[in-house]
Amino acid sequence: xxxxxxxxxxxxxxxxxxxxxxxxxxxxxxxxxxxxxxxxxxxxxxxxxxxxxxxxxxxxxxxxxxxxxxxxxxxxxxxxxxxxxxxxxxxxxxxxxxxxxxxxxxxxxxxxxxxxxxxxxxxxxxxxxxxxxxxxxxxxxxxxxxxxxxxxxxxxxxxxxxxxxxxxxxxxxxxxxxxxxxxxxxxx
Amino acid sequence: xxxxxxxxxxxxxxxxxxxxxxxxxxxxxxxxxxxxxxxxxxxxxxxxxxxxxxxxxxxxxxxxxxxxxxxxxxxxxxxxxxxxxxxxxxxxxxxxxxxxxxxxxxxxxxxxxxxxxxxxxxxxxxxxxxxxxxxxxxxxxxxxxxxxxxxxxxxxxxxxxxxxxxxxxxxxxxxxxxxxxxxxxxxxxxxxxxxxxxxxxxxxxxxxxxxxxxxxxxxxxxxxxxxxxxxxxxxxxxxxxxxxxxxxxxxxxxxxxxxxxxxxxxxxxxxxxxxxxxxxxxxxxxxxxxxxxxxxxxxxxxxxxxxxxxxxxxxxxxxxxxxxxxxxxxxxxxxxxxxxxxxxxxxxxxxxxxxxxxxxxxxx
Numbered sequence: 001x002x003x004x005x006x007x008x009x010x011x012x013x014x015x016x017x018x019x020x021x022x023x024x025x026x027x028x029x030x031x032x033x034x035x036x037x038x039x040x041x042x043x044x045x046x047x048x049x050x051x052x053x054x055x056x057x058x059x060x061x062x063x064x065x066x067x068x069x070x071x072x073x074x075x076x077x078x079x080x081x082x083x084x085x086x087x088x089x090x091x092x093x094x095x096x097x098x099x100x101x102x103x104x105x106x107x108x109x110x111x112x113x114x115x116x117x118x119x120x121x122x123x124x125x126x127x128x129x130x131x132x133x134x135x136x137x138x139x140x141x142x143x144x145x146x147x148x149x150x151x152x153x154x155x156x157x158x159x160x161x162x163x164x165x166x167x168x169x170x171x172x173x174x175x176x177x178x179x180x181x182x183x184x185x186x187x188x
Numbered sequence: 189x190x191x192x193x194x195x196x197x198x199x200x201x202x203x204x205x206x207x208x209x210x211x212x213x214x215x216x217x218x219x220x221x222x223x224x225x226x227x228x229x230x231x232x233x234x235x236x237x238x239x240x241x242x243x244x245x246x247x248x249x250x251x252x253x254x255x256x257x258x259x260x261x262x263x264x265x266x267x268x269x270x271x272x273x274x275x276x277x278x279x280x281x282x283x284x285x286x287x288x289x290x291x292x293x294x295x296x297x298x299x300x301x302x303x304x305x306x307x308x309x310x311x312x313x314x315x316x317x318x319x320x321x322x323x324x325x326x327x328x329x330x331x332x333x334x335x336x337x338x339x340x341x342x343x344x345x346x347x348x349x350x351x352x353x354x355x356x357x358x359x360x361x362x363x364x365x366x367x368x369x370x371x372x373x374x375x376x377x378x379x380x381x382x383x384x385x386x387x388x389x390x391x392x393x394x395x396x397x398x399x400x401x402x403x404x405x406x407x408x409x410x411x412x413x414x415x416x417x418x419x420x421x422x423x424x425x426x427x428x429x430x431x432x433x434x435x436x437x438x439x440x441x442x443x444x445x446x447x448x449x450x451x452x453x454x455x456x457x458x459x460x461x462x463x464x465x466x467x468x469x470x471x472x473x474x475x476x477x478x479x480x481x482x483x484x485x486x487x488x489x490x491x492x493x494x495x496x497x498x499x500x501x502x503x504x505x506x507x508x509x510x511x512x513x514x515x516x517x518x519x520x521x522x523x524x525x526x527x528x529x530x531x532x533x534x535x536x537x538x539x540x541x542x543x544x545x546x547x548x549x550x551x552x
Contacts, residue, residue: 024251031255039261040268049261057252064248123241130242150237150243175193182235 009033012078019067031060034079038086041107046094055093059085062120076111083108088117133184140175148174195225199232236485267352304455349552353434353473353486354378354402355535357419357509358543359412360406361386361404364505365472366487367393368528370400378404382439385549392512397458397504398487401512402548416540417474418527420481420502423460426450430462432486434473435547443470452498453490460484463495472548475499478535480529 010018010029018026035056042052059082066072076084087110135144140162147153147161159170201207202215211551219226314345328514352369356362370376370390379385386406393400424430424447431444445464462475466486484499529537 026260027248027251028255031252032259035256035259036264036268039264043265043268046250049265053256053261054286057249057256061248082294126238127242127245130238134242138226145239146243150246171197172193175196178196182231185235186231 009079011035012074015078016067016074019064027060027064031056032080034082037079037108038084040092041083041086044107045090047090051090051093055086055089056082058089058120058124062116065120065123066116076109080109080111081113084110084113085117088113129185133181136184137177137181140178141173144170144174144177145181195228195289195528197265198522199229200236202229202234203233217375257495265449278289294536350550351435351469352471352548352550353403353469354548355433355472355474355482355541356412356415356546357401357505359414361388361409361411362391362509363388363402363546364485364508364511365400365402366485366500367395367400368487369548370402370550371395372552373550374552375403376551377549378402379549380546381542384408388548391509394504394508394511397500397508399485399504399508400499401508412544414530415544417476417480417482417544418529419505419506420477420483423450423501423503424477424483428483429478430464430475431534432464432466432473432475433469433545434466434470434486435545436467436469438547440542440545441467443469445495448496450470453488458504459487459498459500462486462497462499464497465495466497474541474545475539476537478534479489480527480532480541 010026010033015026015030017023018029035052038056038059039049042048042055047055060087063078068165087106094157134145137145144158144162147158148155153161155167155170155174158174159165159167162170162173164170164173198207198215202212207215219229239347278375301459350369352365354363354365354369370393373390376388376390378386378388386409388402389405391401393402426447426449428447429444430447431442433440433442435441443464443466445462447460448463449461451457460475460483462484464475464486466473466489470486471488473486474482475486477483481502482505483502485502485505486497487497488498490496492497529540532540
């Protein structure tokens with residue numbers, strides 16, 4: 001794909017439909033289209049490129065989940081929505097680092113996104129929990145679980161991949177791993 | 189153990205809807221009867237949702253990272269980052285505050301500016317000061333240097349060095365002129381419009397207001413008829429038409445103008461600024477208004493400003509007169525209550541006062 005994408009914005013409708021259809025192309029266009037706006041905002045408010053990347057990706061995840069959840073209504077332009085979400089996230093991060101948050105240099109209009117953010121924070125907490133639980137699970141359990149539940153491999157595939165003598169052994173192994181993971185997940 | 193694995197598999201299949209209708213019904217019955225199994229189902233559902241979401245977010249992040257890799261972040265951030273200059277940054281961030289501060293400073297400057305009473309409208313305050321100092325240095329005393337013409341003076345071998353103008357204050361020979369005209373004088377003579385010359389004595393000097401009072405001591409002097417003009421005690425308004433009679437050359441010359449400011453050089457309140465063409469030799473000349481009142485004494489002009497002449501206010505002539513013993517001034521020292529020049533036209537007025545304005549010749 002050529003560079004000219006970076007200065008052309010996809011239409012809002014295109015993006016929403018693309019995300020609903022799991023189109024990676026639509027996501028790419030969305031991502032490349034609005035990143036400079038967020039980069040500008042973060043860099044002019046005590047942040048750097050990495051901060052911009054983190055904040056922007058979080059905002060895209062929020063938008064993505066919102067669209068995927070099905071009750072998405074465009075009450076503002078996508079651009080405004082993304083900007084508002086990024087702004088809110090970044091201000092929160094700045095406050096956590098107890099940096100100066102007054103005198104924010106704004107570059108776009110903003111809309112209220114509090115509700116979406118609260119919902120996202122819950123989800124994010126779960127994500128973090130799952131991540132650390134998987135991390136603590138160790139190999140090969142982590143890979144088996146990921147292959148089976150996330151990458152949707154069959155027990156047969158897993159059996160071959162890990163060299164188990166039969167699927168029953170693999171199933172037993174997966175069961176043990178799952179029990180441990182559940183324990184880690186619900187206890188943390 | 190084996191049963192647990194089986195149960196788990198069944199729960200999983202149940203949640204994914206893989207069980208047949210009969211199996212599902214049986215399982216639901218089992219679930220309703222056994223709270224432990226029910227709890228397991230719920231927990232498993234929550235867990236499955238969490239891990240699915242985890243998987244989705246993870247893949248989304250991967251996608252975004254791929255997209256991110258395509259963006260030239262370095263050059264973008266070069267473009268968008270805050271300006272490296274501290275001042276421009278400050279400006280961008282605090283535009284409104286700075287605008288307020290700037291307008292406050294401007295306001296302050298203008299207030300100070302107006303308090304200072306400066307007449308020049310252009311340039312900044314400081315520049316103005318410098319200019320004024322400059323002008324101050326260039327201020328000219330309007331003393332005329334008389335070219336040597338020995339034959340002009342009868343009874344004197346030496347020609348007069350400086351010349352000025354003076355006018356009669358009393359009929360018995362008291363004259364008024366500028367202090368700077370007679371400052372370094374060894375001897376002073378006055379000459380009237382008929383060419384008669386009289387010796388005078390300086391009886392009063394006031395360097396502060398630049399006023400000197402002379403007394404004609406010559407024996408050949410016959411007292412004048414009563415003084416036609418009147419000394420104005422109060423100050424006069426801006427824009428009033430005025431004229432002066434003086435001796436920038438050997439004959440009297442008329443100059444006409446108007447009061448352009450109530451203060452003189454650098455806001456000097458003892459002077460008027462007059463827009464009137466004058467030349468060296470005019471110093472000490474009377475400044476009269478349309479009604480023939482003496483309102484001041486011509487003293488100086490500014491080099492760098494066109495048409496800025498300064499005249500001492502008549503009030504200070506009166507003050508100078510008060511310093512001289514009343515009896516020596518004679519009976520006619522007090523000016524007439526009624527001004528005989530009032531109502532006459534300019535030519536008639538000049539005709540009358542001409543005899544009372546003298547050329548002053550200074551020898552040293």
